[in-house]
Amino acid sequence: MLGLKQSELASKASITRSVLLGLERPSRKLPDNSALFHLRAAIDAEGLSLLDATENVGEGVRWKEPSGKLWVDCLRHGRAMLGYSLDDLAEKSGVGRYVIARVESGKLRRTPEQSVRRLRDALFEQGVIILNEDEHVGAGVRLRFGFGNKDLSAPGVRPSE
Structure with missing residues (x-):
């Protein structure tokens, strides 16, 4: 990051x-x-905060302060947390590797909304939460499962758009 x-x-x-x-x-x-x-x-x-694992959620990392980054800017970091290649994420999400590479580069004029949602959802299904930036802290990524190994698919865990 x-x-x-x-x-x-x-x-x-x-x-x-x-x-x-x-x-x-x-x-x-x-x-x-x-x-x-x-x-x-x-x-x-x-400027980064390492987030410790709890019983409910896993470890992660996020910007300590708002940085203007969007959740889309953290997709590459979520992929890295899983150790996935572009091809691995393409297979899991159904989004082409070229599109993923372009999204991760941040050099797009317009974000392909449907594709980035599919990428976020695929990462979530594989165990990574993309953390939104708010007025107090910046965006980041976190493993979905803590050492209690509970499924956190309840409402509110999936990041808002």
């Missing part, structure tokens, strides 16, 4: 790139708490 290279983020966190890569691996064992502290502080200093 910050648009930083791994080496840039590692430098801001005063850790090595290899330590950062280790922290990003899903198969990691117990990570170094000092490295996590420094990484979280660097991300926080750049």
Whole structure:
């Protein structure tokens, strides 16, 4: 979300790139708490809030303050949370990979409303909530399931348009 290279983020966190890569691996064992502290502080200093998992919802990330970004701007981050390629999301959503790439680039004059809704819905079905920006916090993404592993498909969880 910050648009930083791994080496840039590692430098801001005063850790090595290899330590950062280790922290990003899903198969990691117990990570170094000092490295996590420094990484979280660097991300926080750049304007993002890391959202902890609860019993009801999973972890996530969002801008600490309103940034003018729309929920559409977070589709790429939702795809990244799932580890999906463009082809994976195209298969799940029925939206072509070229359209997804164009939407994610943010270089469209007009947003294809039906396509972005299908992308948001596909991400939701796969376990990602796109968080809307409001007057207090910015947009972001969050995993739908917390450590209580409850289905959160109740009204109000799916982001408003």
